[in-house]
Amino acid sequence: MIHAEGLRKRYRSKEALAGIDLSVPAGTVCGLLGPNGAGKTTAVRILTTLLRPDSGHAEVAGLDVVRDAARLRFMFGLAGQHAAVDELLTGRRNLEMFGSLYHLPKASARRRADELLERFDLAEAANRRVKTYSGGMRRRLDVAASLIVSPPVLFMDEPTTGLDPRSRLGLWELLRDLVAEGTTLLLTTQYLDEADRLADQIVLLDQGRVAASGSPAELKRRIGGDRVQVVLRAAADVPQALDLVRRAADERQVEVVDERRVTVAVEQGAQSLIRIAGALDTAMIPVEDLSLRRPTLDEVFLHLTTS
């Protein structure tokens, strides 16, 4: 549904995109993840016809983002970093205005506005000026405005930035529903948990390049499977514990995290955990905490990005 090859974009002094490829199958969610300045927004702006690429080519819903821009604008919705709605107008008036700019007949624009207000839980606030809305309500109105023509593709640039946790969960719920109905979603985010929860595929951007891509599980696997973490009661035991843990974990590299904490990446986590526990117990080293966990996307992120 979204397909890009070799997209490049250069601003005066800075290469924003240094040739990225992207492929998002219909009905799936792709999370563009990366630090500020990684090129996420530039990529979205190119895919939504707001910016021309210097080179490379991209198609959305089978239409070229440069040549077929006029037709393509009926096929996607865009919710950007700001809630791009008019604060001085009412919620309903905003949706009606955007509806008429899609050239819907007046009656359809009005009906559509009502449907969307209802669905996004804004019916009660419909006749109030947007100025009086909470952050979550504004964001919902913004998403509603991008769904006026029921587009098959939805782009969202940092949709939950600045939202409180409850509104964030609400928006995730809403996005999942849209995807369940068949919408293809591309979202950018700086929040790893957001990508982890929503995306089928994560594309990690760093300095205008794709640093890694794959499902969240695949990316986590890339930095080595599970980790066992040992927290000792006394810092003095660290040298001895290091040695024991290394042997119990098949001579793998053990990292000292802080003065009482060591971790080791292992295969077959549960077995390793038992062996490590046994070794520490036999040596009678007092342990405060012992845990087995999968790497978080944060660790993947730090591992794979240079900055």
Added chain:
Amino acid sequence: MALVHVPTPPTTLGERLRWTISDSLTIARRTFSRLRAQPGELAGYLVFPIVMTILFGYVFGSAITLPGGGDYRSYLMPGIFMQVMAMTAAAAATAVGEDMERGIIDRFRAQPIARGAVLIGRSVADLSMHLLSLASMVAAAMLLAGWRAHGTLGQTAAAFGLLALFGFAMIWVGTYIGLFVKSGAQADAATFGWLFPMTFLANTFVPTEGLPAWLKPVADWNPMSAVVAAARLLFGNPTSHSTAWPLQHPIAASLLWSGAIIAVFFPLAVRAYRRISR
């Protein structure tokens, strides 16, 4: 969710024109709705001219006598009318800058809106607001400063027509500037600094004849001088007698100036809108 019947983009010239008009109207209606939501701003549009009339007509006017004779307040009024029209540039730049800042311009650009319609709709709505402001100004001039138009009805209409045309031209200057800034505040800074002094560096408040030789040509060839001179001529108000070509032929000069400004800034603004790159 119910599917919506989606229209297709226009292909013929007639359809395109219809889309341009209907989109421009939608955008213009938005501008009016915004104004209704801000009665304070509307009041500003109506009160500012009255303040200017009192300030210049009575404070400065009490100390200024015209070299060629004639009532200073009658001389002054067409100058202030022009100033109101010139400041449209600042208002347009600020409004466009705010829309850029809030991402609304991006949303418009990602929608299938007719080329240029967002800017055309804005400019037409802006112009009508400023004409309202001009009307309030004229009322104040008549009531507070005893200003009168002495020409025929046709001449009077022509004078207001030239003022409106100049205002429309300045809106396009402001629109162009607004598309390059990142916020309304920046737009303000990028227009006010040159625009306000420029309205003084003309025959707006004093005849250009008395200016130093190095400054006089600048004031004589300032498009604003031509507009003011044309309005004075058509209203039958006292005017100055510079020998510079634009002030000898003020009607032709102000038509040419306004036409040239529109011919340059309209296409520039539409192009800038399509190519915004951030």
